Amino acid sequence: MKRSCLLELGIILICLTASSSVVFGQIDNSFQPTGTATWNLNGNWSDGTLMNIPSSQFDERAVINSGGTAFVDVPVLEPGAILLGSSAIGSGHLEVRSGGDLKVNVNSPSALQNGGIIVGGTGTGSVTVLPGGSLEAAGPLTTGTNSANLVTVGSASAGTAIMTVGSASFSSNFHTFSNANFSSNDFITFNGSNSYTTEISGSNSATLNATNAANLGGSLHVNFAGAPTINSSWPLLEASAVNGNFSSLSTNASLTSGQNLFVSTTSLGGGRERLDLNLKEVLVLQIDRNTGTGTITQPGGSSINLDGYSILSSQGSLVSGTWNSLATSGGLGGGWTESNPSATNLSELKAAGSGSLGSGSSVSLGSIYNPFAGTFGPPAGDISFEYTTPGGEIVPGLVEITGTFVNNLILHVDPNTGKGRIRNLSSTAVDIDGYVVNSASSSLTSGSWDSLDDQNSAGGEWLELLNVTNGQIGEVDPLNATRLGPGGTATLELGNLFNTAGSKDLVFQFLQEGAVVASQGTVVYEPIVDLTGDFNVDGRVDSGDFLTWQRGNSPNPLTAGDLNTWRANYGNTGSISAISSVPEPSSILITMFLASATMLSLGRFR
Numbered sequence: 001m002k003r004s005c006l007l008e009l010g011i012i013l014i015c016l017t018a019s020s021s022v023v024f025g026q027i028d029n030s031f032q033p034t035g036t037a038t039w040n041l042n043g044n045w046s047d048g049t050l051m052n053i054p055s056s057q058f059d060e061r062a063v064i065n066s067g068g069t070a071f072v073d074v075p076v077l078e079p080g081a082i083l084l085g086s087s088a089i090g091s092g093h094l095e096v097r098s099g100g101d102l103k104v105n106v107n108s109p110s111a112l113q114n115g116g117i118i119v120g121g122t123g124t125g126s127v128t129v130l131p132g133g134s135l136e137a138a139g140p141l142t143t144g145t146n147s148a149n150l151v152t153v154g155s156a157s158a159g160t161a162i163m164t165v166g167s168a169s170f171s172s173n174f175h176t177f178s179n180a181n182f183s184s185n186d187f188i189t190f191n192g193s194n195s196y197t198t199e200i201s202g203s204n205s206a207t208l209n210a211t212n213a214a215n216l217g218g219s220l221h222v223n224f225a226g227a228p229t230i231n232s233s234w235p236l237l238e239a240s241a242v243n244g245n246f247s248s249l250s251t252n253a254s255l256t257s258g259q260n261l262f263v264s265t266t267s268l269g270g271g272r273e274r275l276d277l278n279l280k281e282v283l284v285l286q287i288d289r290n291t292g293t294g295t296i297t298q299p300g301g302s303s304i305n306l307d308g309y310s311i312l313s314s315q316g317s318l319v320s321g322t323w324n325s326l327a328t329s330g331g332l333g334g335g336w337t338e339s340n341p342s343a344t345n346l347s348e349l350k351a352a353g354s355g356s357l358g359s360g361s362s363v364s365l366g367s368i369y370n371p372f373a374g375t376f377g378p379p380a381g382d383i384s385f386e387y388t389t390p391g392g393e394i395v396p397g398l399v400e401i402t403g404t405f406v407n408n409l410i411l412h413v414d415p416n417t418g419k420g421r422i423r424n425l426s427s428t429a430v431d432i433d434g435y436v437v438n439s440a441s442s443s444l445t446s447g448s449w450d451s452l453d454d455q456n457s458a459g460g461e462w463l464e465l466l467n468v469t470n471g472q473i474g475e476v477d478p479l480n481a482t483r484l485g486p487g488g489t490a491t492l493e494l495g496n497l498f499n500t501a502g503s504k505d506l507v508f509q510f511l512q513e514g515a516v517v518a519s520q521g522t523v524v525y526e527p528i529v530d531l532t533g534d535f536n537v538d539g540r541v542d543s544g545d546f547l548t549w550q551r552g553n554s555p556n557p558l559t560a561g562d563l564n565t566w567r568a569n570y571g572n573t574g575s576i577s578a579i580s581s582v583p584e585p586s587s588i589l590i591t592m593f594l595a596s597a598t599m600l601s602l603g604r605f606r
Contacts, residue, residue: 029054029079031064031092039070039094039102056080056107056115064092065123072100072133079104080113081139084125085149091124098132098159105138115139117165120149120172128152131159131179141165141184143172145193154180154199154206156225168210170194170218176206183209188239192247194218198236201225205234205277214239214275220246222261222277224253234277236263242273258284258299262396282397283357285311285385289403290540292319292369296397297362306332307354309347309387309397311365315374316343317382324366331363332356343373354390371405372427378408378522402526409484409521411437411508413498414528418445421528422492422510422521424484431481434511436465436474436518443502444470450495451475457492458482473497481513487544488536489553533569535562541569 029047031037037044042052047060054060055077062079064070065086072095082104084092096102106115116139119125124146129135131154143149151170154161154177161179167186174190176182177199188210190196195218198206202225208214214237242265251261260282266274281300287293294311298304311318320341326348327336332355339347346368357363369383385397404412407426413419420437424430437444446469452462453475465474484490498506508521533541535548535555545566548554554562 027058027060028063028083028086029060031062031066031068031070033068033070034066036069036071036095039072040074040076044070053077054079056105056113059107059113061113064094064125065090067091069093069095071095071097072102073097074099075101078102080107081115082117082137083121084118084127085120085123085144085146088122091148093126093128094135095128095130096133096135097130100133100135102134103136103138115166117141118144119151120144120146124148126150126152129161129163129180130155131157131161134162136162136164138166140167140169140186142169143174143194145171147172147193149173150175152176153182154178156199170196173197175199176208177201178204178206180206182206183211185211187212187215188237189215190217190246192217195221196246197221197223199223199225200228200234200277203232203234205236207235208237210237210239212239213241213243216242216244216246216275218246219248219250220263222249222251222253224251228253228279230259230279230281232279236275236277238268238272238274240271240273242275253279255279256299257400258282258297258398260396260398280395282395283309283385283387284398284400285383286362287369287383287399287401287403289369289371289401289405291403292322292367292371294365294368295362296357296365298357298359301359303356303358305354305356305390306387307350307390309385311346311368312384312386313344313373313382315382317370317373318343318346319368319370320346322367324364326350326355326363326365329363371403371425372407374407376407376426376428376430378406378520404488404524404526406522406524409508409510409519411506411521411523412528413506413523413525415498415500415504415525416527418448418496418498418500419528420449420494420497422484422494422508423488424486424490425488427486429486430484431513432484432510433478433481433513434474434476434518435521436472436509437497438472438507438509439470439502439505441503441505442470443499443505444473444497445499446470446473446497448496449473450493450497452477452482452492452494455493470499476511485553487548487551487553489548531569531572533566533572535566541566541572 027047029045032044032046045051045053054062056079059080061081063083063086104115115137117137119127120143149172152175153163160181162181164183168184168188171191171193173195175197178201258281261279264276264278266276268274281302283304284297284299286295286297323346325338326332327338335352336348336350383399385399386394387397388394405425409430410423412421412423451464453464461477461479462475504525506523508523509518510521511518531541533545535545549562549566552558556562
């Protein structure tokens with residue numbers, strides 16, 4: 001396609017007056033339409049003087065910042081670079097359709113013309129390569145951190161979408177379909193702010209390819225077209241090395257208990273590695289926060305063999321002293337050996353043969369968990385569990401934690417009734433003067449929420465936030481703080497605040513007295529059962545409630561009436577299936593409790 005006569009005349013004049021080779025300044029050539037229009041039209045582009053399709057031969061960078069979408073459906077001239085969304089209030093979009101062929105090349109290398117593609121400079125941008133289309137950039141592909149930026153390769157339509165880049169660094173959103181062919185001639189990096197979504201159809205998945213390393217980070221979301229087959233694997237990428245991991249992995253598939261979706265790295269030889277997505281039936285470690293007991297179970301339909309396992313805690317929450325190891329119990333065929341147990345690691349190996357857990361079977365490991373270990377705060381990601389198979393595979397098992405004991409403030413939500421309450425189950429008193437509960441899916445019921453403001457708590461000092469909705473409720477006390485004693489002895493009832501048909505996505509934050517930054521609380525979804533004598537509100541009447549009375553934290557502190565209430569109801573438990581009952585103590589133990597209680601009450605009431 002010819003340039004304008006004016007430009008050609010200018011070139012001739014320069015050539016006539018210069019003795020050296022011609023070098024042009026780098027030029028931004030901007031897309032003018034605000035809607036969807038073809039790339040391949042001179043009149044859709046302007047460098048401020050001339051209107052021509054950008055070309056690397058004239059040291060031009062293609063800039064789309066008008067809010068428009070430039071589509072490519074035929075082979076077009078090669079720009080020196082592409083910038084989508086060059087200003088904070090601007091946006092630009094590129095769509096390579098079937099038959100489209102767009103190459104980004106370097107003629108005179110510079111900061112502007114590097115053969116690369118920037119998606120969302122300071123603004124917002126997107127790139128879409130559809131089946132039958134091809135986009136090739138000699139330089140780097142980079143996406144800005146704006147959460148609206150998006151690179152999509154492929155679609156549900158037939159055909160192959162091809163995208164090749166010099167290198168790739170993703171910081172926002174990257175989306176591939178199973179018919180995507182994406183490759184980098186250098187590295188692929190998923191930064192911490194990135195969200196990678198991949199579509200899988202049957203056994204088909206997009207396999208990204210990097211000549212050099214792949215660096216993982218951010219989140220991975222997997223959408224399956226139909227129900228995936230258990231014990232299947234799908235290749236996600238190949239590289240010279242796979243470093244790091246995704247911070248989270250989610251899926252649209254409905255997985256049952258004991259089914260785990262995880263990624264693993266396989267050596268291909270020749271200095272190459274592959275990252276695979278796996279769906280397997282795995283063992284489950286169940287932990288009851290309230291009792292500390294740990295149990296390895298196989299809820300699936302097959303038998304699973306193992307010859308080693310590890311339970312890890314980043315906060316030092318494990319208890320080796322009451323661990324009933326397989327070496328001690330002789331479980332799973334015996335012959336197990338403990339491996340340097342500690343508060344952060346409980347591991348065992350079986351030197352000869354393997355143990356087997358059949359469908360529906362389990363093995364108890366005793367009391368292995370201390371919910372109050374570590375610092376005050378949410379125990380997110382504290383416990384992990386993995387085991388080895390006789391074939392040498394390291395399998396990440398699942399961890400299911402129940403119970404309400406947490407070294408933090410909790411929002412206790414009854415999933416059956418929607419009732420909610422704030423409790424302090426930590427070992428220290430906490431003074432708060434504000435809290436907020438958020439739900440991205442609007443699963444709150446602000447109309448039936450019984451706020452502290454409604455209850456005239458603290459003399460009416462609490463004030464609801466303005467404009468509470470089913471997506472957010474909260475309140476503050478601008479004058480004083482409310483103290484929540486340790487061990488669950490104080491409870492702030494909040495009425496029916498949760499929609500039982502909604503998503504369990506509540507986020508609870510509270511403001512400690514004197515703090516300017518909110519603390520993250522813990523949300524527990526367990527039935528709320530109020531038991532007479534259950535002074536620490538853990539769903540059972542046991543020795544813990546006696547200690548609560550003894551410390552002066554029962555409803556009527558250190559009174560004989562509260563003591564008799566505890567004695568009359570000792571051993572009662574709520575109908576919380578996730579919490580196992582406490583064994584009946586011996587009569588000698590009860591007598592000792594009563595004797596010490598009588599002496600204490602006499603000493604306090606002289």
